[in-house]
Amino acid sequence: xNVIEAxxxxxxxxxxxxxxxxDEKLLAVLEAARLAPSASNMQxxxxxxxxxxxxxxxxxxxxxxQLFVAEAPVVVACCAQTDGRVMRCGQVAYxxxxxxxxxxxxxxxxxxxxxxxxxxxxxxxxxKEILAIPEEIRxxxxxxxxxxxxxxxxxxxxxxxxxxxxxxxxxx
Numbered sequence: 001x002n003v004i005e006a007x008x009x010x011x012x013x014x015x016x017x018x019x020x021x022x023d024e025k026l027l028a029v030l031e032a033a034r035l036a037p038s039a040s041n042m043q044x045x046x047x048x049x050x051x052x053x054x055x056x057x058x059x060x061x062x063x064x065x066q067l068f069v070a071e072a073p074v075v076v077a078c079c080a081q082t083d084g085r086v087m088r089c090g091q092v093a094y095x096x097x098x099x100x101x102x103x104x105x106x107x108x109x110x111x112x113x114x115x116x117x118x119x120x121x122x123x124x125x126x127x128k129e130i131l132a133i134p135e136e137i138r139x140x141x142x143x144x145x146x147x148x149x150x151x152x153x154x155x156x157x158x159x160x161x162x163x164x165x166x167x168x169x170x171x172x
Contacts, residue, residue: 006110011152013115014068019147020051021074025112029145032108038097039087045094045101048077048131055130062126063119063142072117072144077131078102080138098140105143115148 001009030047038044050056051074059077060070069075078101080094087093106116119142127139 001111003107006107010106010110011115011155012117013144013146013148013150013152014066014117015149016068016072016115016144016146017149019073021114021146025114026074026145028112029105029108029114032104033101036097036101036104038100039085039093042085042093042097044080044082045098046079046081046137048079048133050075050077050131058130059122059127059142062130063122066119066121068117069119069142069144072146074145076105076143076145077127077133077139078141078143079133080140081136082138094138095140102141102143105145109145113147114145115152117144118142119144 026049030049033045033047036045050059053070056072056075057070059075060066063069078098080098082094085093102118106118109116122139122142124139127133127142128135128137133139
């Protein structure tokens with residue numbers, strides 16, 4: 001599978017088989033995150049890998065009771081150990097850098113026959129308490145990981161004509 005195929009096949013998976021993720025596959029997904037680019041090569045991302053069922057159930061509650069969070073055999077808390085540095089363009093670096101690392105993880109997962117789902121609907125303070133994450137660390141997203149129980153929902157995407165402009169912004 002090439003990267004374009006992985007991009008085309010990636011879907012948000014919200015139903016998982018009751019099957020553990022092998023250590024070598026989990027490590028390959030985490031290695032993909034480690035290799036991601038980051039602003040000024042700061043590599044502010046940090047990851048807490050959760051396999052314990054009782055802890056995943058607590059994370060499900062902290063994620064607005066989304067049942068698949070507990071169902072997934074792995075949940076990764078995707079965090080940033082950051083000073084909140086702002087890039088010259090005016091954007092805070094860490095959420096962008098962590099998002100790039102997560103995207104690398106999702107594409108590696110597809111290649112390995114795994115599914116993922118980004119979770120932004122969670123209470124950061126509750127997740128920090130559950131996982132003993134220090135106050136100064138930011139949790140950017142949670143990521144579920146496991147073998148898909150189904151194909152996932154179809155994704156509709158806007159056409160290139162709707163989202164791309166050349167040479168300048170225009171409304172024609």
